[in-house]
Amino acid sequence: MNTQEGSPAPRRRSRAPALVAAIASLLVPGLGQLLNRQKLKALVWLIVPVLLVSVELATSDWGRYAALRSGKVPPESFARGAEAGFELEGPAGGEQATSLADLFGTAEAGEAEGEDPFAAATEDDPFAAASEDDPFAAAEDPFSGGVPDLDPFAAAAEGEDPFAAAAGEGEGLDSGDSYFDATYLWPNYGDEGPRYVVRDFGGFFTRGLWGLATLGRVVIDDAYAGTTIELYNRVTPWLGADNSIVLMGNGLIALSILVILGAVWAFGVADAYRSRVRTDETGRVEKFGEFWGRVWHSLYVYLVSAPAFVLMILFTIIPILFTFLMAFTNYTYRVKLGARLIEWVGLDTFRFLAVDPGWLSVFGQIFLWTILWALMSSFTVYAIGFLNAMVVESPLVRAKKVWRTIMILPWAIPSLVSLMVFRNAFDKDGLVNQFLFASGLMESVTNFLYKIGLEGKPDMPIFWFQPIYNGALARFVVVLTNLWLGAPYHMMMIIGVLATVPKELYEAAAIDGATGYQRFRFITLPMVLSATVPALIMTFSFNFNNFGAVYFLTGGGPSWDPSKVPDSMRIVGSAMPGQTDILISWIYKLSFTKDFEQYNTAAVYSIIIFMIVGGFAVFNMLRSKSFTEEAGE
C-alpha cells in the first residue's frame, strides 16, 4: 500500500519484475516462480504441463506417427488395402455391408431386450396404451443405436474381423511380437484425399478437442487412408466409424479437464505476480512451508466441498452443456450414428424455429398453455392448500389431527402411483363415469360440461382424455388432479406460517371488534402471503416443468386436431404434441418418440425453458433473505 502512495517512477520500476514473472508463468507454468527463487513452488506448477503432456502422450499414438513420418516404418508395408498387397478373404464391401446390417440389427435386438416382455398388450385398453407408450419402457437412450453399444468383445471372439486376421498373417513386422503391434494398422494417406492426423494418432486432449470441433469426419463404408472404414474396431480405433455423440462426450470431458488445469495455470500466473510484488516490498522470499500453510488453510474448504462439487459438475453442469451443444447441431432421427455424422449448424435450428410459421404457431400454443397451466395449477394448489390449512388449524374444528393426517397423505405417496389411479378413474369405463351413471347425474353433468364449453359433444359416458374435441375438458381434469397432488404440500407450509403469526395481533383485533373475515383479510392473509411468496414462485416454476402430472395422466392427449397440424410439422409424426402437453412433456416426446426424434429442436426448447425457469429461480433467490445476506457481506 505504501509504495502506491510514493512517486510513480519507483512504483513502475518495482512492478516490472513482477510482470516478467507473471508472463514467464503464463508461458511455462512454474517458470515465474523459478524466477522468484521459489523452486519448490515452481515444481508444484510444473505439474500442470507435465500432466498435460504425459496424459496426451500416454493416450496417443504420436510415437507411431513420428516413426511413420521419419521413415523408420515404410507405410506401404503396414497399411491395409489394395496397396498393401494383403490378400483379403472377401470383398471389403461385402464385409462392410454385413457390419452395417449388424449395426441396425443389434440396435433393434437391444431394444427388444429392453422392452417389457408383457408390454405387448391389446390396443383398445387405455392402460395397455399406457404401458406401451410408457415413456421409459420404450424409451431407448437416443444414442444407443450408435457404436458404443455393440459388444466389441463378442465381435472379436467371433473372429469376424478380417483385417486383424489379415494383418496377423502379414510377416515382416519388425516389432511383431506383441499382439497390438501385430494387428495395428497404419493409415496409408494417399497424396490426395483427406488426412485426419489428430483423429488417427491424437491423444486424449487433442483427439477430444478435434472431435468436439468436427464431430467426426468419416463414417462406415467411407474410403479413407487406403482402407474402408468399418463400424467398430477394437484393436485399431481409427478404422472404426466416427460417432459424433461419443466424440462430443469425449470432447466435453477433455474440455472440462483443460478448463480446470487452465484455472490452476491462471492461479500460478497470479501467484507469480503477487509473490514477486511482495518480495520486492518486504525484501524476503516467502518460504514454501509458509505458502503451503496458507494454501492448506484455504484448501480445507475445497477438499470438503470437492465431492459435492464434482458430483454436481458430473450430473448437472455437463449434461446441461450437452443439451446446449445439441441445439447447435442438426441431430435428428435422420442421423443414424455410425452411418452419418452430426454437424454443427450454428443458429440454424433457432432461426428455423423462429421463422417457420407452423412450428412457431404450435410452439406458441404450447407455450401459452404451459404458462396458463403453471398459473392455474399454482393458484389452485395454493388456494386450496390455504383453505385446508385454515380448516385444519381452526379452533372451531374438532379432531384436527385426523383431518390433518388425511390431508397430508397425497403428498406422501408416490405421485406416479396416484396418477395411475386417476388415469384409471377418468377412463371412459372408469370410476368417475360409473359413479355418474350410478348416481344418475351423468346427463346433467355432461350437459353442463357441454354448455360451459369444456366438452365438445354431450357424450355419455364422458370421454375425459380422448377425442380431439375434448381438449379443454382434459386440461381441466389435469389441473384438477394436480390440485389433489399439490395442495397438501402447500397446506403444510401454510400451517407452519400460521404458527408464526403473533397471537397478539388477533387479540388486538378481537378487542377492536374485528369479525372473523376481517381478521383473515387483514392479518392472516397478508402475513402468510408475504412469508410464502418465494415458495409460490418456486411452485410456479415447478409446475411449469411438471412433467409427471401431465405425462403420466393423459400422455399429452387428446391429440392435436389433424386438420390443424401445419405442413412443416408433419415430419415430426407421432412426436406432435397433444392438447394437454406442456413444453417439457413435448420436449420429452421430441427426444424420445421412436423414429421421430428431434434432438436439436428439443434442445432449443430446453434452453428456452431453462432461461425461463432459471430466471424465476434467480429472481427468487436474489430477493430471498439468505442470499441477500451473502451478497451484502
Add this chain to the structure above:
Amino acid sequence: MNARRLRALPLEIAAATLFALFFAPFVLVLVNSAKGAFQITNAPLALPEDWSQLFRNVATIWTSDNIRYGSSFASSLVITAGSLVLIDLVASQAAWALVRTKSRVSSTVFIVFVAAMVVPFQIVMFPLLSWFRKVTDFTGVPLLRNYAGIFLAYVGFGMAQSIFMFHGFIKSIPLELEEAATIDGCRRHEIFYRIVFPILKPIHATVLVLNGIWIWNDYLLPVLVLGKGNKVMTLPLAVSNFAGAFVKQWDLIMTAILMAMIPVVVFFLFAQKSIIKGMVAGSIK
C-alpha cells in the same frame, strides 16, 4: 355455545367436503383391492363382497415376479437411506466450510451451487443416460442398473438444494462456540463433527424429510438409471412394472398400489410431527 356451534357449521361442512375429496381415492383403492377381477369391472364403486379377497390379492402381489415386493421395498429403503446419509454428510460439511471461509473463490463455489439449483432435472435427464455410459467408459465404474449410479445421481442432484439450506442455517450460528473449541485444541474436522453437526439438528430434519420424500417417491431417475425389470427396483418402479405386466387386472394393480402406499402411510402416521416441523423450518426463509 350454540351460536359458536352454528358459526362452526360452514367450516365443518367445508372440512367434511375437502376431507371427502381428498380421502376418496384412498377409499377407492382400498375397496377395489379387495375385489376379484370380475367384480372390479362390474361394480367398481360397491363395497367388496368378501374382504378376504384382499388377502388373496396381497398374496398374489407378494409372490409376483414383476413386483418382487420384498426386495423392491428393501431396495427403496437402501437407496433412500444411503442417499440421505451421503447427501447430509457431504452437504452439511461443504456448506459449513463455505460459510466459514470468506474468500472470493468460496463465494464463487457457492454461487455455482446455487446456479445448479436452477437447472430443472427434466432438462438434464435427456442426455443423462448416454453421459452415464460415457463416465463408465472412462472410469470403469458401472453406473447404470446398480446402486452406485443411483446413489451418485441422487447425491449429485440433491446436493445443491441441501447445501443452500445448510448454508442459510449455519450463517445464523454464532462463531464463538467454534472459536472456543479452536482454543481448546480442536482440529477443524473435530469442530465440525463434535460441535457444528449436532447444532444443525433442525435443518438436518428438513433436509432429510424433503430429500427423503423426493427420493422415496421418485420415478424418473430410477427408471432412467435402474431401468424397468432390473434386479434392483424401487417401489414406484416395481408398481409401474407390475401395471405394465398385468395390464387389465385392475384388482391386482389396485392391490399393488395399496401395498406401495402402506409403508409411507405408516411412516407418516408415526413421524408426522417431526416431518411437519422439519418441512416448515425449511420451506419458509
